[in-house]
Amino acid sequence: MKHYLGYYLSNMRIAILGQIQYRAQNYFYMVGTILEPTVYLVVWSTIANSQGGSVGGYTTGALAAYYIVWTLVRQMNVVFTPYGWEGRIQRGQLSGELLRPVHPIHSDISYFAGWKFVQIFLWLPLGAVLALIFKPVLHPTWFQVVAFFFAIWGAFLVRTMLYASLGMISFWTTRVGAIFELVFALELILGGRLVPMTLMPDWVQHVAAVFPFQWTFYFPINTLVGNPGVSEILSGLGMQVLWIAIGIVFVNIIWHFGIRRFSSVGN
Amino acid sequence: MPEPVINVKDISKHYKVPVREAGLKAAARSLFKRTYNIVKAVDQISFTIEPGEVVGFLGPNGAGKTTTLKMLSGLLFPTAGAPDVLGFQPSRRQPDFLRQITLVMGNRSQMAWDLPALDSFELQRAIYGVPRPDFEKTRDEFIELLEVKELVKKPVRNLSLGERMKMEIIGALLHRPKVLFLDEPTIGLDVTMQRRIRQFIAEYNQKYGATVLLTSHYMADVEALCKRVIVIHNGKLLFDGDLSVMKDRFSAFKTIGVTLANGFSMFSQYGEVLNQEAGHVTLRIPREKTPEVTARILAEQQVDDLTVEDPPIEDIIEKVFNLKSAEGDVK
Amino acid sequence: MRTIKLAWNYLRIGIANELQYRVNFFIQLLQSFIALATGLISLWLVFSHTTQLGGWNQPELLAVMGVFIMMGGVIQSAIQPNMQRLMDEIQDGTLDYALTKPVDGQVLISIREFRFWQTTDIVVGMVVLVVAVLQMQMSIGIWQALAFAVALLLGGVMIYAFWLMLTTTAFWLIRIWELVNLFQGLYAAGRWPVTIYPAWLRLGLTFLVPVAFAVTVPAQALTNRLTPVTLVEAFGLAVLLLALSRFIWRLGVHGYSGASA
Numbered sequence: 001m002k003h004y005l006g007y008y009l010s011n012m013r014i015a016i017l018g019q020i021q022y023r024a025q026n027y028f029y030m031v032g033t034i035l036e037p038t039v040y041l042v043v044w045s046t047i048a049n050s051q052g053g054s055v056g057g058y059t060t061g062a063l064a065a066y067y068i069v070w071t072l073v074r075q076m077n078v079v080f081t082p083y084g085w086e087g088r089i090q091r092g093q094l095s096g097e098l099l100r101p102v103h104p105i106h107s108d109i110s111y112f113a114g115w116k117f118v119q120i121f122l123w124l125p126l127g128a129v130l131a132l133i134f135k136p137v138l139h140p141t142w143f144q145v146v147a148f149f150f151a152i153w154g155a156f157l158v159r160t161m162l163y164a165s166l167g168m169i170s171f172w173t174t175r176v177g178a179i180f181e182l183v184f185a186l187e188l189i190l191g192g193r194l195v196p197m198t199l200m201p202d203w204v205q206h207v208a209a210v211f212p213f214q215w216t217f218y219f220p221i222n223t224l225v226g227n228p229g230v231s232e233i234l235s236g237l238g239m240q241v242l243w244i245a246i247g248i249v250f251v252n253i254i255w256h257f258g259i260r261r262f263s264s265v266g267n
Numbered sequence: 268m269p270e271p272v273i274n275v276k277d278i279s280k281h282y283k284v285p286v287r288e289a290g291l292k293a294a295a296r297s298l299f300k301r302t303y304n305i306v307k308a309v310d311q312i313s314f315t316i317e318p319g320e321v322v323g324f325l326g327p328n329g330a331g332k333t334t335t336l337k338m339l340s341g342l343l344f345p346t347a348g349a350p351d352v353l354g355f356q357p358s359r360r361q362p363d364f365l366r367q368i369t370l371v372m373g374n375r376s377q378m379a380w381d382l383p384a385l386d387s388f389e390l391q392r393a394i395y396g397v398p399r400p401d402f403e404k405t406r407d408e409f410i411e412l413l414e415v416k417e418l419v420k421k422p423v424r425n426l427s428l429g430e431r432m433k434m435e436i437i438g439a440l441l442h443r444p445k446v447l448f449l450d451e452p453t454i455g456l457d458v459t460m461q462r463r464i465r466q467f468i469a470e471y472n473q474k475y476g477a478t479v480l481l482t483s484h485y486m487a488d489v490e491a492l493c494k495r496v497i498v499i500h501n502g503k504l505l506f507d508g509d510l511s512v513m514k515d516r517f518s519a520f521k522t523i524g525v526t527l528a529n530g531f532s533m534f535s536q537y538g539e540v541l542n543q544e545a546g547h548v549t550l551r552i553p554r555e556k557t558p559e560v561t562a563r564i565l566a567e568q569q570v571d572d573l574t575v576e577d578p579p580i581e582d583i584i585e586k587v588f589n590l591k592s593a594e595g596d597v598k
Numbered sequence: 599m600r601t602i603k604l605a606w607n608y609l610r611i612g613i614a615n616e617l618q619y620r621v622n623f624f625i626q627l628l629q630s631f632i633a634l635a636t637g638l639i640s641l642w643l644v645f646s647h648t649t650q651l652g653g654w655n656q657p658e659l660l661a662v663m664g665v666f667i668m669m670g671g672v673i674q675s676a677i678q679p680n681m682q683r684l685m686d687e688i689q690d691g692t693l694d695y696a697l698t699k700p701v702d703g704q705v706l707i708s709i710r711e712f713r714f715w716q717t718t719d720i721v722v723g724m725v726v727l728v729v730a731v732l733q734m735q736m737s738i739g740i741w742q743a744l745a746f747a748v749a750l751l752l753g754g755v756m757i758y759a760f761w762l763m764l765t766t767t768a769f770w771l772i773r774i775w776e777l778v779n780l781f782q783g784l785y786a787a788g789r790w791p792v793t794i795y796p797a798w799l800r801l802g803l804t805f806l807v808p809v810a811f812a813v814t815v816p817a818q819a820l821t822n823r824l825t826p827v828t829l830v831e832a833f834g835l836a837v838l839l840l841a842l843s844r845f846i847w848r849l850g851v852h853g854y855s856g857a858s859a
Contacts, residue, residue, distance in 0.1 A: 017291060029776030035783030038799070039790065046794050047648045055647050133796075175621065178628040185636045195643065342694050344855045358855065362700035370698045377695040379611070381618075386611050393607040394699050394706075396600060 007102055012114030019118040026122055033078075034071050034126060040194060041067040041134065056199040061137025065225040066196055068130045069138075073220045075119040076152040079160040080108045082180045085167020090174065094262065105164055105251060109157075116156070138225045147233045151220035154240035159216045161247020168251070171258035186211065192218025212243040270354075272446060272478045273316040273339060278348030280309040280334050280502075308334045310502035311347070318445075321472055321479040323493035323510070325584060331502040332482040333450050339480065340370050340448045353446060366395055369444040371435055373454035376423075384419045384434040388441055395442035402441060409437045413467055429460035436464060440471060447471075449481045453488055465491045486584075498584065514577055521557050523550040525564060526572035537564060551578070604701065605709040612712035619715075626715040630667075630722050637663050637789065652794035654821075657733035659791070662817040664727030666789045669753060669812050671719025673785070677758050679711035681765040685778075688768045688854070697851065704847045708762070731820065738820065745829060746819040752832045753812030759839035760808055762847060769850035781807070788813040811835060 019026060044063050048055040058066070088094050094104070140148070166183055170176050188194050190204070191213030197205055208214050219236045222228060228236070283303045309331040316322055324332040337343040339350055341357035341364070350357055355364035378387045392402045410416055413433045423431060432452070440447075449468070453461040469492055472479055483489055489496060489510065496513060498506040506513055522541070525534070525548045534540050537560050538552035552560050557575060564570060577583075616622065641663065645656050654662070684707045687693040696706050731738060738746075764777050771777070784802075788809035792800050804810040811832050818824040 013291070020295070024771060025776040027776075028780045032776065032780035032783035035780070035787055039787045042795050042799070043644065043651065043790055046652055047644065050648060050650070175625055178625045178632070181629050181632050185632050188636060189639060194640065199647070200643070201646070337694070340698055342697060342855055344852075360697070365698055365700035368698065370694060372691075372694065375690070375692050375695075377692065379615075381615055382611065386614075390607060390611065393604045394701055396700075 004102070004106065007106065008110040008113070011107060011110035012117075015111045015114030016118055019115050023118075023122065026118065030075065030119070030122060030126060033074050034130070037067040037070045037074070038130075044195065044199075056196075058196065058199070059137065061135060062225065064134040065136035065138040066221055068127060068134060068136050069221045069224050070193075070217070071130065072120075072123060072127060073152055073155060073217060075123050076116060076220075077155045077159045077216050078119070079112055079156065079163050080167070082163045082167030082170075082176070082183075085164065086170040086174075086176055089168070089170040089258075089262065103255075105160075105255075108164070109160055112156070112160070136225075140224050143230060144223055144228070144233070147237065148220060148224040150237055151223045151233075151240065154237060154244065155216045155220045158212055158240055158243045158247065161244060161251055162212055162216075165247060165250045165254055168254045168258050171254075171261050187213045187216070190214065191216055192221065196222070212247075215240045215243055270318075271315040272318045272320075272353055273314075273480075274351040275315070275339070276313045276348060277311045278309060278313075278335075278338060278345045278350055279307065279311050280331070280338060280343060281346045282306045282308060307502045309338070309345075309499075312499070312502075312504045314497060314504065314507050316478060316480070318478055319472070319476045320495060321469075321481065321493050323489035323496045324480065324482040324499060325489060325496055326499040326505075328484075330499045332499050334502075335499065336448050336450055336480060336482055340368060341365070342370075366442065367444050368446045368448065369439045369442070370448045371439045371450065371452050373432070373451035376431065376435060378423045378431065378434050378438060380424050381422055383422055384415075384438065387423070387434070387438055388419075391438050391441050397442050401443075405441055405443060406437070409440065409467075412470065413437065413463070429456050429463075432456060432460065432464060433467075436467060443475060443477075445475075445477050447477055447479045447481075449479065451483055452481070453483065461487065462491075468492060514583055519554055520551050520578050520582075521554050522576045522578050523552060523557075523561065523564070524548070524572075524574040524576070525550070525568070525570055528569040528571045532568060601701070601705055601709075604706075608709050609712050613714045616714040622715050623718070626718050630718045633719075634667065634722055634726070637667070640789075652791060654791055654793075657730050658817075658821045660730035660733065661727060661820055662791050662813065663789060664723050664725075664730050665750070665817045665820075666723070666813045667726060668720050668723030669750070669757070669788075669816075670785070671717055671721075671723055672754055673757060673761075674719060675713045675716035676711075677761050679713050680708050681761050682778075683707070683711055684765050685768045693854070697855075703851060704762070704844065708758070727820075734821065736822070742819060742822070745824055746816050749811070749816040749819045749824070749829065749832060752836045753808065753816060755836045756808035756832075756839050757812050759836075759843035762843040763839075766843075766846050766850040769854050785809055791817065805835070808835065808839065 041063055044055060044058070045060045048058065048060050048063060053059055054062075166180065167176075169179065189200075190208040190211050193213075197208060197214055197218045200208075215236070219240070223233055223236065282305070284306050286302045286304050312331075312335060324335065326332050334343065338345050339352055339357055341360045344358045353364060353367055355361055357364065378384055379390070388402075388406055391397075392399070397405075410419055413436075415430065415433055415437075418426060418430050419434065423434060426434070436452070447468070452468075453464055456464065465488060468479060468481075471477060479492070481488065481492060493510060495508065496506070496510050497504060498513070523538070527546050527548070534543065534548045534550060538550045538556075540548065541551050542549040550560075561573060561575065564573065641656070641659060644651060644659075649655065651659060684693070687696065687707075693707075697703055699706060761781065764781055767777060784807040787795070787799075787803055792803045792810040792814045795803065800810065815824065815828060815832055818828070
């Protein structure tokens with residue numbers, strides 16, 4: 001256990017040192033990711049304004065809060081993409097990883113975790129600017145703030161497991177692009193990425209409950225900007241833990257069979 | 268007397284390289300303050316090359332060979348000096364200049380990966396504007412010379428490294444350039460393939476009178492192709508002349524290989540023993556002693572076979588560097 | 599001109615190459631439909647809460663989406679692959695080959711790649727456009743259609759110039775995947791008519807990243823919103839961006855030749 005902790009800390013340090021050098025690129029990436037919710041925010045604020053100031057229970061201030069916190073949550077849930085896994089597997093880059101005594105997913109998690117610190121640091125001024133422009137309205141309790149901290153790391157882990165499992169499909173087929181895009185589309189609609197889940201019709205919200213997506217976007221965002229009760233927050237965190245556990249199981253199973261195939265096919 | 272095809276006087280290439288230390292504190296500091304070093308990749312080099320020459324650029328990694336080549340092909344602007352190639356200033360990249368040169372970089376392909384080489388050849392033709400009959404004649408001639416008639420129809424990604432290199436070379440020469448810049452062209456290839464490629468370049472040079480500048484690590488390349496070598500080290504020109512002159516001047520030793528009929532003797536009395544196995548000894552002796560020592564061995568031993576050779580070129584190069592370094596201007 | 603012949607050669611070879619991989623066509627079609635479905639869901643969601651957005655009604659917004667998808671197809675098939683290749687080649691040093699050819703460097707790197715299967719988006723976009731126009735129940739005059747075509751062409755030129763400038767920064771910034779991400783984010787903003795955005799964003803989407811001219815303006819042509827002034831502005835901006843991109847390209851190549859090994 002201590003061995004893993006040491007590895008994590010060391011890899012996180014490397015991530016921080018490395019990413020600090022690429023601050024221009026990190027900023028560009030970040031500005032790119034901020035554009036997406038800005039578009040959503042403007043569209044829905046326009047609708048709200050044309051309807052007397054609110055739509056579906058969200059005032060323009062609440063919408064602003066949702067989408068600005070969205071940008072922070074987005075930084076936290078950026079993980080190694082399934083396309084990255086496809087690349088690794090197709091290009092035989094795994095061979096090096098396989099020789100290490102540590103499962104590659106630990107390398108991904110620890111590296112990205114370290115990177116998060118740089119991202120958050122770089123995000124702060126951007127978040128401040130966004131707040132100045134769009135004037136968010138939010139009144140979180142202390143409990144909400146603390147829970148938010150846990151929820152964003154939960155979102156990171158849920159999404160890591162989800163996309164690692166997805167990416168490892170590449171062990172068996174090269175035609176994975178369409179599958180990835182389908183999952184991304186589902187995440188967009190069912191995860192609270194496009195709009196807060198409560199703006200969706202009821203039946204969509206019921207469908208979304210079956211999938212892990214809303215625990216990566218909607219849940220953490222709402223924890224901070226909405227008015228969830230204590231029990232709602234706690235059960236939400238529990239759901240995150242559940243999905244992480246499911247994800248771990250999937251990752252292990254897929255990896256086990258995938259590696260067998262990878263080694264037999266050779267690369 | 269024909270005009271030199273390449274005329275270079277005192278060209279230099281300097282770079283500013285940022286300096287960064289390890290650790291979190293230094294990384295944070297580098298956010299605010301950057302320090303630089305000046306690296307002299309090429310430092311006041313001069314030479315001229317006549318049409319039809321095949322010149323080898325030798326030197327260790329990072330010596331400045333590739334940088335020099337890039338300045339002559341117009342890819343890099345010299346920090347000082349103005350090279351003249353075929354009467355043009357390379358960095359101006361005039362189409363008339365570019366049509367007469369070609370660049371081949373070992374390890375870096377310009378063939379389309381998913382397509383047969385024939386398609387890439389077509390593209391080359393379109394780019395260089397080679398008239399179709401000339402193009403087809405040249406192309407078919409090269410395909411036959413390199414014996415790749417069937418291979419040109421296969422997607423390049425399905426070819427072996429050596430076969431791919433053959434395609435690269437053909438593609439690079441389809442427009443019958445007058446000057447060839449070859450940067451490590453045989454790197455990574457097996458011995459047979461290296462020989463084949465060298466042969467092809469030599470034939471091209473013979474037939475079309477093209478000038479060839481070649482950089483390589485493989486002494487075999489240089490020995491096989493180049494009569495003249497230019498040795499570069501730390502950006503400076505250390506030697507420019509005939510390969511044989513370099514070997515003569517700087518090789519103070521000869522290597523003697525003796526195959527014994529029987530028996531095993533103490534050979535260290537004759538010279539430095541490099542290698543000794545059952546029935547065969549390799550010795551290194553000072554050059555001037557060669558007649559004397561060989562005579563002694565033949566008289567005193569039961570010899571089946573005896574050979575006298577120059578030491579490997581790598582040793583000679585080392586000698587060149589060590590000697591010149593001693594002359595004092597290298598860091 | 600020889601350049602046109604060269605471009606035709608690349609096109610021909612690009613298509614021949616892609617036709618080998620027929621499976622890619624179906625995958626591409628699938629992806630186009632997923633993107634279309636997502637767009638339609640977005641639109642439907644908006645219209646479940648309101649009847650108009652910034653003065654645009656549903657069929658008009660559908661038209662905007664049609665142009666958005668079409669332009670996206672043009673970018674994915676002809677512009678993005680070339681820029682991606684330029685980026686890659688700057689990184690592994692194979693750009694040297696393009697720079698030692700007797701063809702203008704900028705022209706060469708702009709015409710080399712063509713992804714034929716990505717043209718499905720152009721078709722999908724056109725279908726959506728036709729549906730939208732039918733729903734709008736107005737007739738499109740010849741001048742309108744012409745203005746639309748011209749606006750589309752100018753928009754495409756502007757996107758090319760902008761993308762080129764973006765990619766040219768790879769000469770200085772080395773790793774620019776994130777810039778690509780930035781562009782894609784900005785382009786995604788073009789899915790809605792830029793008139794709904796706050797002034798500062800609209801300005802950015804017009805002059806910094808010509809998304810407005812690529813998508814909104816052609817859609818305006820089709821929905822009777824276009825003024826001749828805007829079309830003239832489009833022309834002016836296209837010329838300006840083209841000149842600017844040329845200048846920055848030459849700056850980039852000059853720097854590449856001066857500062858690399």
